[in-house]
Amino acid sequence: MCDAAGRGVRPVPRRLHSRRGRVVKIAYVCADRGIPVQGNKGASVHVRAITSALQRRGNDVVLIATRLGEGNPAPGVGELVVADPLDGDAMAAAVGASGADVVLERYALESGAARRASAALGVPHVLEVNAPLVLEASRYRGLSDVDAALARERLTFEEVDAVAVVSSALEEYVRHSSASTPVRVIPNAADVDWIASSPPLELGPGVALGFVGSMKPWHGVTHLLDAFTAVAATRPVRLVLAGTGPEEQAVRRRVDSDPMLRDRVSVLGVLPHDRVGSLLRSLDIGVAPFLPAVDFYFSPLKVREYLAAGLPVVHPGLGELAEVVGPAGVSYPPGDVTGLAEAIAALADDPGRRVTLAAEAVRRSRRWTWDDAARAVEELLETTLATTGVS
Template sequence: MQVLAHEPGGIPVALRSRRWTRVLLPAFLLSMLVSCFRHARRADVIHANWSICGCVAGVVGIVWRIPVITTLHGEDVTRARHRALDRAVLSLCLKLSDRVVAVSPAIESWLRERYPGLAHKIQTVGNGIEDELLALPLDRPDATASGRLRLLTVGSLIPRKGINRIIEAIGHLPNPRRVRLTVAGSGPELAALEQLVETLRLGDDIEFVGAVEPRMVVDLLAKADAFVLASHSEGRPSVVLEAMAAALPVIATDIDGVRDIVEHESTGLLYDGDDTFHLAGHISRLRESGELRRRLGATARRRIVQWGLLWDNTSQQYASLYRALSVETGAKKKA
């Protein structure tokens, strides 16, 4: 079961890359259902993450008459846009859940448009970031003084994350030696990405550090000059919010879920995901202009503070939702 659920990219990636894992899926879902039945009996609220888990929790909630909240992420919407089976799972999840939380306004908007009859269940609660990121210094050592712009990207090494785009963009630079990219994450694309680095002769310019603990992500952000996201699709990427809180300028793909939080030329730089030369141009701009890096980073941090995107605020929103559902359910049972 570890192979199915705990690899980078989760169950969808495991099912695509290792077809034999499909035989594990029925047993996996059944064990999840049994476990949920056992642990939820005395609960006041069941909170699930991801649409398939929301379906399982929804069945248990009906049996035990317990309200269910399901939090949906970008991957839920991305899969539903492209596959009928995933749309069916998402639809069932919405019907079985008492409340549905989207992690970004873009996801909420798409869900409301797609399922207008269930719109009353849907709301947004954004993920928070760690307070310590806001304590990182605004002023970083000048990249031109050290000779290299320190870029960071964090994410699973799966096709959707587009790490190859960043590598290709660095290969387009007139002098790649003036940039140093750190890639934090693991996944099935590692060998292909390492081969790409070797083919482009960028071995001295790109480092793969593997999967890292959350504490280590803070350290990596503290040592970076800029953050890069090259994903093909996202919900509301927490790592971008973390980079903004760390006062890093962000270069990111111009896609739903990202343009909600990164404003071009204000809190970061957006680019057409298919245009690696465009990405290379943004990297060059940040490499050459310390003033631009400082301005974008400072504005990004101010935006995080203005939005109140801290875990304390997120937890308060969820606590209010738990209490409201508990009260509603109690009133229905008495009636």
């Protein structure tokens, strides 16, 4: 919770020293009004996970956010502060009060105040880029004057001291805007131990398929329903859909209007993240039915969490999905509903193969955890502190 002045409580004790022999104070800024820290969307999970992991590793993290939201516990950071990203004075005050050695900001269309505050205070500013936000906003949210927004974005990438991105596609995107800014790829991760220890639920008979995530058009839930309808016509399968988004109501209407889907599909809506582990442990197959995209830049949390739960993953051949999933899943041609149905059917018909792929999923999930991601962030911050002469 925060008081009227926006100063936050300290959910966990501050560390006295880090593995490097001194506390590295990090001001993590989330200026995106659409990402409540305690919310349920993947971006909120990422903010909580990476800041908590950085704190656990011995850093002193002050999380400065625009919205707290609700639905999940606050992250385990040194301090949680609410500040208006458009109020330069408030942001400068929050960053200054943090005593930070470095500012790590999750890139938002509202970004700017944190950069000015870090420059005024003489501390490095590292930007975390999780999507090409201007292009997303122009495609899906009606952003006007795209050229001006791209120019602002280009200036932002040029002015920061370093950039962390979640995929190689985003690395290319950032380098196209600013060839001189250091960029490091640090993919999303999963809380492997928590998911593995979550008690499974009872979902009923049949092979259980699952989708957990945001129901945005490009996430392909409609295609998944099409494929599931074909598979369910001849096989005892069930489908669980967890999450919300622009497609949710259309999905509910379709399920409610079809007797077979109504009997076999569960639409759970918003699910607090602390219940996701148990749901995933109850499934037999995880599905990530992304639609075709020429610039697939995602590092999907859902795929990392499917693997951590020991789920074979059905996915399109897009971006780095094949590299992440490897032999722990089945790939199909992007946008091919028949191919998606065939991939699901093949796994539904072969329990032995599912067991083999599940073991590989768990093995692969342990190759990259939130602790690994936090360590990579530390390395980037330490390099930036050294090269800027602040360390």
